[in-house]
Amino acid sequence: MIRASNISRRIGGLSDLSLEVPAGACTAIIGPNGAGKSTLLDLLAGRSAADSGSVSFGGKPIADWAPVALARRRAFLPQSLEVAFPIRVMDLVMLGRSPYHGKTSAREDRAAAETALRLTDAWQLRDRSYQRISGGERQRVQLARVIAQVWRLREDSEPRMLLLDEPTASLDPGHRLAVMRLLRDLTIAGIGVVLALHDLNDAARFADRVVLLHQGRIISEGGPEAALQAEVLSSAYGAEAQVIRTADAAPVIVFR
Incomplete structure (x- = not known):
């Protein structure tokens, strides 16, 4: 590939x-x-x-x-990624769906973000401020963001x-x-x-x-x-x- x-x-x-x-x-x-x-x-x-x-x-x-x-x-996660503005965890993961604007529904994008948060064991953090969680929790949330970016709800090639x-x-x-x-x-x-x-x-x-x-x-x-x-x-x-x-x-x- x-x-x-x-x-x-x-x-x-x-x-x-x-x-x-x-x-x-x-x-x-x-x-x-x-x-x-x-x-x-x-x-x-x-x-x-x-x-x-x-x-x-x-x-x-x-x-x-x-x-x-x-x-x-293709999604990329660097070693460290600073977020300089206050943001809720769910909203940060939803940023991973930005490339799909106009291609998928809001419901599909929300489902992809929810799936990614559950897969990374970060679902319980969804309503918390990203700035107020630990470094390890931030790592899992950022991983959820890039998983959401490439996630598909329907099969494709x-x-x-x-x-x-x-x-x-x-x-x-x-x-x-x-x-x-x-x-x-x-x-x-x-x-x-x-x-x-x-x-x-x-x-x-x-x-x-x-x-x-x-x-x-x-x-x-x-x-x-x-x-x-x-x-x-x-x-x-x-x-x-x-x-x-x-x-x-x-x-x-x-x-x-």
Whole structure:
């Protein structure tokens, strides 16, 4: 669904990188600080342009998409997003439905926002001020907003993609696992997910594909079993990595 071909960007340090992000799958981008994860997500989302190379979405150059049409198919959640004005949580999530103005009914838009809030366990926050909830609650509300942006009440064949930069960073362990399970469920519903993660064990457990960046280049990619090898992880992170197999054969990565 998203294809990057030989992209480079001096600001962010990406160099001659090629990548395909499939539809209906969860792709985790991992790597040490400064590896280029956020820069790559920005380019894949079409929020910034590469110095060289190309990015396409749904087989079409991403720069050729009309912004509103692209926004109905692709939603992006950055690491942090400040909201400088007072707003109720439900109203903030409804902003995710802005690209559908004139395309869907108010009832459909409200239903999409309500569904997204329930999926992210943020329904009980709907009437509260966004400025008066905790950082972890804000993270779940912002996730609900981008889910509402790509949510469909009727089946269609349009490609849809969520691009998320550290979506679990502010969450407690219970909500972190719930969000990762939710993202897997969304891929089953046909929504592609690509996310930057620091937690390698979440990548190993929940991702269909893992992309390991180091100094702006891909040094390992594939299924978790293939991409998360101890030797390459040790090299990338500068610490000795050990991959342990649990009873259900899921890899657990430990650094020492």
